[in-house]
Amino acid sequence: MNTPRRPKLLIIYTGGTIGMIENPATRTLQPFDFTHLIDNVPKVRKLNYEIDNISFNPPIDSSDMSPEHWVEIAMAIERNYRAYDGFVVLHGTDTMAYTASALSFMLENLSKPVIITGSQLPIGEVRTDGEENLITALQIAASVTPTGAPTVQEVAILFENYLWRGNRSTKMSADNFNAFKSNNYPALAKIGLGIHFNNDALYRLIEHRPLRTHYNMDSAVMFIDLFPGLTEQTLRHQLNTPGIKGIVLKTYGAGNAPTEAWFTDAIRDAVDRGVVIINVTQCVNGGVHKRYQAGDALAASGAVSGHDITAEAAITKMMYLFGLGLAPEDVRDHFGHSICGEITV
Numbered sequence: 001m002n003t004p005r006r007p008k009l010l011i012i013y014t015g016g017t018i019g020m021i022e023n024p025a026t027r028t029l030q031p032f033d034f035t036h037l038i039d040n041v042p043k044v045r046k047l048n049y050e051i052d053n054i055s056f057n058p059p060i061d062s063s064d065m066s067p068e069h070w071v072e073i074a075m076a077i078e079r080n081y082r083a084y085d086g087f088v089v090l091h092g093t094d095t096m097a098y099t100a101s102a103l104s105f106m107l108e109n110l111s112k113p114v115i116i117t118g119s120q121l122p123i124g125e126v127r128t129d130g131e132e133n134l135i136t137a138l139q140i141a142a143s144v145t146p147t148g149a150p151t152v153q154e155v156a157i158l159f160e161n162y163l164w165r166g167n168r169s170t171k172m173s174a175d176n177f178n179a180f181k182s183n184n185y186p187a188l189a190k191i192g193l194g195i196h197f198n199n200d201a202l203y204r205l206i207e208h209r210p211l212r213t214h215y216n217m218d219s220a221v222m223f224i225d226l227f228p229g230l231t232e233q234t235l236r237h238q239l240n241t242p243g244i245k246g247i248v249l250k251t252y253g254a255g256n257a258p259t260e261a262w263f264t265d266a267i268r269d270a271v272d273r274g275v276v277i278i279n280v281t282q283c284v285n286g287g288v289h290k291r292y293q294a295g296d297a298l299a300a301s302g303a304v305s306g307h308d309i310t311a312e313a314a315i316t317k318m319m320y321l322f323g324l325g326l327a328p329e330d331v332r333d334h335f336g337h338s339i340c341g342e343i344t345v
Contacts, residue, residue: 007142008050010084012076014069015059016092018119018130029122041123041131049142052084062092062099062118067217067319070102077107077114078213086113086141086150090134093118093171093179096157100166101313104155104340105320108212111205113141113152116166117159120179133158136191143195154203154340156188163189165203167313167342170284183285184308184344203341216323220245221315225282226252232262239270246276246318246331248311249303255279255288257298264301271302274328278335280306280314287344304332306343313342 013019020029044051054076060069077087091099100116107114117137119130137158143151155166160178168182189197224238224247239247247270251257257279258264271277279288279298287308299305306314317339321331338345 006048006050007085007144008083009052009086009088009138009141010076010080011051011053011088011090011138012073013053013055013059013090014062014065014073014092015056016062016090016118017121018090018092018117018123018134019059020122041134043131043135044138047135047138047142049138051138060092062095065092065095065099067102067219070099070106070217071215073099074103074106074213074215077103078211081112081211084112086115086152088134088137088141089114089116091116091118093120093159097166097169097171097180097310097312098316100155100157100169101310101342102217102316102319104167104313104342105317106214106217107155108214108340109205109209110155110211110340111153111208112150113143114155114166115141115152115163116155116157129160133160136195140189140195143197151197152188152202153205158191161191162187163191163195163197165201165341167316167340168310170310170312172284181284184287184310185341214320214323216325217316217319218245218322219319220322221247221318223248223250223311223315225250226257230258232266235263235266236269239266239275244275245322245328246278248278248280248306248314248318249298250282250311251279251288251298252282254286255281255298255305259297264297267298267301267303276318276328276331277303278306278314278318279303280309280311304335306335307345309335309343317342 115137117133121128123130157164157166157169157180159180164182168185169180172181173179186201188201288305
């Protein structure tokens with residue numbers, strides 16, 4: 001009888017709370033090296049997997065995450081794509097949803113698991129969530145279907161009891177172990193006594209193609225948050241930010257914004273200059289709908305509906321599309337289509 005081949009996984013350690021230790025002098029958390037991480041999770045050695053790792057040098061706090069770091073992660077995956085069955089990215093929680101969204105666009109035709117996880121407490125703590133998250137992420141990355149194909153073939157976030165699509169996820173809590181949620185898309189898996197996959201929710205390519213990695217992420221984008229009291233002067237100052245190509249406008253409710261002429265005129269002037277403006281809701285659940293006159297006025301000014309996309313996915317999708325060298329009108333058009341499951345069309 002042939003011995004089943006052991007799954008071969010690569011851990012990419014970027015930093016974050018999961019690999020931090022307390023500085024005895026300042027009592028603050030600071031990144032440590034990967035050896036510390038594995039030494040504190042001896043159970044990893046009990047998994048019958050072949051596991052290798054690479055680390056950022058030095059590891060970074062996720063608050064310092066940048067598009068250049070996304071490129072570093074994507075390069076590591078591309079270089080090792082053929083050699084490994086799956087990838088686990090260890091990452092700080094604060095910008096995890098941005099990284100997951102960015103990688104989902106950068107890794108075109110991905111057909112292997114890229115599971116991003118971290119923890120709310122350092123892995124050396126007695127009550128840490130990091131140990132369970134790391135082990136579960138490895139098990140998910142190693143999981144295969146009855147036909148031998150990877151169960152997960154997309155970028156996903158594993159945290160505590162759930163596996164979420166990466167470009168549908170948002171950090172919801174700074175304190176709870178279940179820190180992430182996908183409000184507009186069901187969980188890819190629920191973790192209890194076992195790992196129960198939601199097969200209907202898992203992403204699948206219509207046609208299997210070779211991995212194609214995109215490294216140009218254009219950072220000439222920004223958020224504008226609406227709030228009662230926003231003035232025309234402030235809005236126009238933001239819309240006229242030098243060099244800006246795209247703006248994710250975070251609006252009220254179902255995509256509503258002020259209907260006064262000064263507001264719609266300012267939006268229209270920016271659009272006429274070639275700035276792409278995407279309308280997303282400030283709400284954590286739901287999306288932009290043509291339900292109220294306030295939303296219609298914004299659409300008439302040239303803002304494009306982001307539907308039910310998350311803010312994190314919207315800003316990174318815009319970086320990706322401009323990074324492809326697309327003209328503003330083409331970027332606008334692409335926001336109405338799902339590239340890798342980031343919106344409900």
